[in-house]
Amino acid sequence: MRWCPSSLLHLLCCLRLRVCSRRGRVRPALRLRELWAYVRLVLLSLQYNSLTNSDVVFDSIFEPVFWTVDRITRWFGMVFVCMVVILTSSILLICYTILIPMVLFTYSPGWVAWHLCYGHWNLVMIVFHYYKAIRTAPGYPPAVKNDIPFVSVCKKCIIPKPARTHHCGICNRCILKMDHHCPWLNNCVGHFNQRYFFCFCLAMAMGCMYCSISGRNLFLDAYNSLERFKDGQRVGVPVTGMGLLIGILPSGQTDYQTPSPPYTFRDRMVHKSIIYMWVLTSTVAVALGGLTFWHAVLISRGETSIERHTNLKETKRLAKRGKVYRNPFNYGKFNNWKVFLGVQKRSHWLTRVLLPSGHVPPGDGLTWEIFPFKRDLVPV
Ligand SMILES: [Zn+2]
Numbered sequence: 001m002r003w004c005p006s007s008l009l010h011l012l013c014c015l016r017l018r019v020c021s022r023r024g025r026v027r028p029a030l031r032l033r034e035l036w037a038y039v040r041l042v043l044l045s046l047q048y049n050s051l052t053n054s055d056v057v058f059d060s061i062f063e064p065v066f067w068t069v070d071r072i073t074r075w076f077g078m079v080f081v082c083m084v085v086i087l088t089s090s091i092l093l094i095c096y097t098i099l100i101p102m103v104l105f106t107y108s109p110g111w112v113a114w115h116l117c118y119g120h121w122n123l124v125m126i127v128f129h130y131y132k133a134i135r136t137a138p139g140y141p142p143a144v145k146n147d148i149p150f151v152s153v154c155k156k157c158i159i160p161k162p163a164r165t166h167h168c169g170i171c172n173r174c175i176l177k178m179d180h181h182c183p184w185l186n187n188c189v190g191h192f193n194q195r196y197f198f199c200f201c202l203a204m205a206m207g208c209m210y211c212s213i214s215g216r217n218l219f220l221d222a223y224n225s226l227e228r229f230k231d232g233q234r235v236g237v238p239v240t241g242m243g244l245l246i247g248i249l250p251s252g253q254t255d256y257q258t259p260s261p262p263y264t265f266r267d268r269m270v271h272k273s274i275i276y277m278w279v280l281t282s283t284v285a286v287a288l289g290g291l292t293f294w295h296a297v298l299i300s301r302g303e304t305s306i307e308r309h310t311n312l313k314e315t316k317r318l319a320k321r322g323k324v325y326r327n328p329f330n331y332g333k334f335n336n337w338k339v340f341l342g343v344q345k346r347s348h349w350l351t352r353v354l355l356p357s358g359h360v361p362p363g364d365g366l367t368w369e370i371f372p373f374k375r376d377l378v379p380v
């Protein structure tokens with residue numbers, strides 16, 4: 001008896017349709033017997049299926065949950081994209097209205113040049129790669145008859161699946177070299193847009209780290225000021241709270257005895273904006289930094305996120321037989337990066353990596369050569 005992971009859901013749908021279609025014509029007792037027959041069939045198919053294992057049972061039980069999550073992610077796709085745009089725009093607004101004027105008036109020309117050049121390069125990299133990651137199709141296998149070698153047939157699309165192709169339940173189609181479906185892009189990450197996705201994550205993590213590190217003292221000052229004046233505009237209030245705990249003030253200096261300048265509404269808004277910016281960028285820097293690092297490890301190994309799981313399984317399976325599994329798409333750490341970034345000559349490190357570039361990745365995503373890049377094939 002053949003089993004597919006969605007069969008439980010499918011059978012339940014059939015059951016509902018069958019019962020509904022005969023409503024009014026079939027007696028309740030007969031309908032109950034049919035119901036029981038279907039439920040029994042489902043249970044037997046799970047129990048006496050030669051392909052059943054813990055994964056199949058897990059998939060079957062959680063199929064309705066996956067189905068619901070897939071649909072919710074699809075419906076809220078644009079909401080996540082809008083969140084990225086709004087949050088990034090809010091940080092930019094704070095940078096351009098508060099931080100850059102502060103930098104221009106207080107820093108030396110060398111530091112001003114550094115902040116302006118690095119900040120704007122980082123911004124261009126974020127915007128370019130995010131736009132391209134959203135707008136570039138990840139790549140789909142052809143739905144018409146062809147001679148492309150395939151490794152299996154998709155049970156949902158009923159088309160041949162080339163190597164590294166997987167079905168995305170949210171996009172509801174097969175994706176070439178699928179890595180994962182990214183709700184923040186409202187798009188799948190696959191063969192043709194994986195570089196844009198990774199470069200966006202890297203640029204965004206770098207930008208957040210840059211804001212977090214360079215804005216640390218501003219954050220501490222802002223927090224300190226808000227703590228001091230949180231009970232209204234008063235003078236001579238002891239400095240308490242986190243500012244004191246982490247040793248902002250020298251020991252013994254806990255009271256302001258001299259009148260401080262008036263704390264205006266604008267000051268409060270500026271300080272709150274700086275605190276918001278620092279907390280948001282620090283949080284994203286840690287979370288996205290971790291994600292980017294993990295993807296960098298996968299790229300070094302020549303694996304996608306999905307292949308990481310399948311390769312681990314295969315490694316364990318072969319280890320039990322005393323064999324060693326070798327990933328056929330791992331061309332060596334350095335070559336994996338060159339293939340991923342599309343670097344074919346030295347100048348590409350500048351034009352294709354450090355600057356925004358719209359070049360397509362090598363290969364068509366349908367056929368894969370095993371170890372095509374020898375160590376000395378690309379003189380980089
Ligand atoms: Zn499919």
Ligand SMILES: [Zn+2]
Pocket residue numbers: 168169170171172180181182187188189
């Ligand atoms: Zn998808």
